[in-house]
Amino acid sequence: xxxxxxTPKFRILKIGQSMTLQCAQDxxxxxxxxxxxxxxxxxxxxxxxxxxxxxxxxxxxxGYNVSRSTxxxxxxxxxxxxxxxxxxxxxxxRDNHYQPQHFxxxxxxxxx
Amino acid sequence: xxxxxxxxxFLSMQExxxxxxYCNYSxxxxxxxxxxxxxxxxxxxxFVLLSNGAVKQxxxxxxxxxxxxxxxTLHITAAVHDLSATYFCAVDMADTGNQFYFGTGTSxxxxx
Numbered sequence: 344x345x346x347x348x349x350t351p352k353f354r355i356l357k358i359g360q361s362m363t364l365q366c367a368q369d370x371x372x373x374x375x376x377x378x379x380x381x382x383x384x385x386x387x388x389x390x391x392x393x394x395x396x397x398x399x400x401x402x403x404x405x406g407y408n409v410s411r412s413t414x415x416x417x418x419x420x421x422x423x424x425x426x427x428x429x430x431x432x433x434x435x436x437r438d439n440h441y442q443p444q445h446f447x448x449x450x451x452x453x454x455x
Numbered sequence: 456x457x458x459x460x461x462x463x464x465f466l467s468m469q470e471x472x473x474x475x476x477y478c479n480y481s482x483x484x485x486x487x488x489x490x491x492x493x494x495x496x497x498x499x500x501x502f503v504l505l506s507n508g509a510v511k512q513x514x515x516x517x518x519x520x521x522x523x524x525x526x527x528t529l530h531i532t533a534a535v536h537d538l539s540a541t542y543f544c545a546v547d548m549a550d551t552g553n554q555f556y557f558g559t560g561t562s563x564x565x566x567x
Contacts, residue, residue, distance in 0.1 A: 374553070376555065378555075378557075383560075384559055384560070385459075385543055385557035385558050385559045385560050386498075386543070386545075386555075386557040387557070388554060388555050388556070391553055391554075391555075393553060399553065401554060401555075402456070402554070402556070433497065433498070435498075440486065440547070441486070441503070441505055442503070443488050443490075443500035443503050444488075444498075444500070444555075445500070446497045446498045446499075447497065448496075448497050449497055
């Protein structure tokens with residue numbers, strides 16, 4: 344059982360480049376989330392989705408976009424990467440409001 | 456915006472000692488989650504607390520929730536080195552349950 348799978352694990356981008364962080368879950372969870380974690384800090388919610396075709400902004404959405412065309416996949420798009428987006432990005436999913444989130448292993452992104 | 460505060464931020468304790476980590480949050484919610492994160496790793500769910508007065512225990516860790524005081528505690532009994540990690544509490548909004556807010560974390564070091 345793979346759970347939540349994030350790719351890539353590491354990436355270095357130049358300022359102004361774009362990329363997509365992939366997230367897939369095989370648990371048939373409706374709820375999916377994207378977070379960023381800056382060094383020594385807690386997680387900040389970027390975007391979330393309550394089901395295929397439905398997405399909404401979290402606490403820090405600026406500079407990011409998401410889509411949810413299937414239940415399994417929830418990619419996060421960075422357009423025009425900036426140094427402030429250097430962070431560790433975690434994807435998570437859960438079954439319903441009363442369950443904890445299951446987290447992927449994270450993507451470590453550096454923008455130089 | 457919901458704020459989640461943890462204290463202490465850093466905790467160094469000797470093996471065998473007891474201690475409590477506190478998590479305060481600023482608005483109504485009756486769902487609180489505790490997670491553990493080892494250095495460079497993802498987050499692992501520890502406890503889900505779903506109602507006022509809820510208490511959960513697993514091994515040397517016990518979590519409780521007081522929704523009236525907007526306070527959760529994570530109590531560590533007879534600490535061992537393996538408990539060294541960063542502990543996060545997280546709260547979701549009472550109305551939708553979709554916006555998640557994490558505390559800044561408590562970095563625990565257990566000294567032999």
